[in-house]
Amino acid sequence: MKEAFPARMLRVHFGEDDRWHGKPLHEAILMKCMELGIAEAIAFRGIEGYGTGSRIHHASRWPLSKDAPIQMSIIDTEEQIDKLIPFLDLMVEEGLVATSAVEVIRYARTPAKVANQS
Amino acid sequence: MMLQFSVVWLALLATGAAHNGGNMLEAGKAIKVSIYLSDGATHHGVPVYSSILDFLFYRGVAGATVFKGVAGFGADHHMHSTNLVEISDRLPIKIEFIETKEKVDALLGKLEEMAGTGLIETQEITVAKPAQVSKPKALVLPAHLKILGKAKMMRIYVSEEDRWKDKPLHEALIAAMRANDIAGVTVYRGILGYGAHGRMHKDNPLHTSHQGSIMLSVIDTAEKLHAFLPIVDQMVEEGLVVFSDVDIIKYAYRALETEQAAPATEPGTDAGSVETLP
Numbered sequence: 001m002k003e004a005f006p007a008r009m010l011r012v013h014f015g016e017d018d019r020w021h022g023k024p025l026h027e028a029i030l031m032k033c034m035e036l037g038i039a040e041a042i043a044f045r046g047i048e049g050y051g052t053g054s055r056i057h058h059a060s061r062w063p064l065s066k067d068a069p070i071q072m073s074i075i076d077t078e079e080q081i082d083k084l085i086p087f088l089d090l091m092v093e094e095g096l097v098a099t100s101a102v103e104v105i106r107y108a109r110t111p112a113k114v115a116n117q118s
Numbered sequence: 119m120m121l122q123f124s125v126v127w128l129a130l131l132a133t134g135a136a137h138n139g140g141n142m143l144e145a146g147k148a149i150k151v152s153i154y155l156s157d158g159a160t161h162h163g164v165p166v167y168s169s170i171l172d173f174l175f176y177r178g179v180a181g182a183t184v185f186k187g188v189a190g191f192g193a194d195h196h197m198h199s200t201n202l203v204e205i206s207d208r209l210p211i212k213i214e215f216i217e218t219k220e221k222v223d224a225l226l227g228k229l230e231e232m233a234g235t236g237l238i239e240t241q242e243i244t245v246a247k248p249a250q251v252s253k254p255k256a257l258v259l260p261a262h263l264k265i266l267g268k269a270k271m272m273r274i275y276v277s278e279e280d281r282w283k284d285k286p287l288h289e290a291l292i293a294a295m296r297a298n299d300i301a302g303v304t305v306y307r308g309i310l311g312y313g314a315h316g317r318m319h320k321d322n323p324l325h326t327s328h329q330g331s332i333m334l335s336v337i338d339t340a341e342k343l344h345a346f347l348p349i350v351d352q353m354v355e356e357g358l359v360v361f362s363d364v365d366i367i368k369y370a371y372r373a374l375e376t377e378q379a380a381p382a383t384e385p386g387t388d389a390g391s392v393e394t395l396p
Contacts, residue, residue: 002351007360009360009362026309026310027310030310030311030312033312034312039313039358040275040311040312040313040358041311041312042275042308042310042311042313042331042333043308043309043310043311044306044307044308044309044333045309070309073273073333075275075358075360100362101362101363102360102361102362103360103361103362104358104359104360104361105347105350105358105359105360105361106357106358106359107351107354107355107356107357107358107359108356109355109356
């Protein structure tokens with residue numbers, strides 16, 4: 001199954017040691033996205049970076065180190081993204097949120113499994 | 119007892135306009151210049167022979183050779199030699215080049231300054247057979263070099279365990295893009311994510327798991343990417359493809375060299391040129 005639609009991509013940048021109620025922030029945001037039925041959300045760990053507050057995020061060679069920059073990429077329709085933004089305002093204390101207009105093609109094996117689309 | 123160290127011939131490429139003319143020597147009278155240095159000597163932090171070689175190259179000298187001596191002594195009367203016990207980094211170096219008298223006169227002042235304590239000798243010689251510039255290699259411009267300004271970024275979100283004909287899907291996609299002259303692709307592995315299939319992917323810190331979310335980020339023109347879409351349609355069963363508009367500010371590439379005759383290169387597509395947007 002294939003469907004194409006205009007959408008928005010939202011990117012959130014923060015650090016891996018940022019937390020929300022004791023949970024890593026990227027896990028918390030991802031859970032919120034799932035709860036809102038957002039189509040796609042992925043967190044990436046960067047190698048090095050700096051951002052708001054000029055804190056340098058540096059991933060060490062030790063794989064368990066927790067100070068790498070994190071970028072989350074969240075994709076859905078404009079309305080769905082707008083639903084998420086108030087939560088991000090609360091959850092992201094130090095970071096950056098950027099959105100851009102995108103064109104999306106979604107492939108799915110079975111329509112039933114597709115996350116609900118408003 | 120001189121070991122030939124390196125030879126640099128100015129076989130200038132057609133696009134190498136930065137060098138002021140790779141002139142060829144003609145048969146007849148010319149000057150041979152020999153510069154004697156010790157290996158440890160540095161000029162602005164780089165070995166003197168290397169900065170002299172660069173200087174000669176960028177001043178369009180027809181050819182220069184650096185020789186590394188195995189033993190020698192100079193004005194300071196210190197013996198420089200290789201010795202296994204005290205490994206010497208101050209072996210003698212000799213740089214030789216042959217040029218016309220006018221050119222040598224123009225270069226000597228700067229060379230004297232660069233050579234420092236080294237000795238420079240000139241010798242009048244006769245060039246019996248001038249060197250020939252080997253046929254310039256044709257710079258083959260890959261098909262994707264027309265990208266300027268407005269372009270598209272295509273991000274493909276798939277799962278790491280997705281496969282295409284016994285190959286990881288993301289690797290198969292890269293191979294397909296390469297075969298279709300797509301300008302470039304970068305693959306990212308997510309640490310956490312879920313996608314069109316609603317499955318949650320979580321990366322494990324020891325990287326033994328192969329169940330991550332994968333994102334391929336591709337940039338090329340809208341036409342090229344849309345022409346490639348049917349292939350994506352075939353290969354991706356579950357996943358998301360996201361297009362966004364981008365402006366290409368700079369596209370620097372290394373041209374492939376082949377032995378074919380040089381086709382007329384188009385202006386504005388020089389190697390490493392910076393394309394600025396209107």
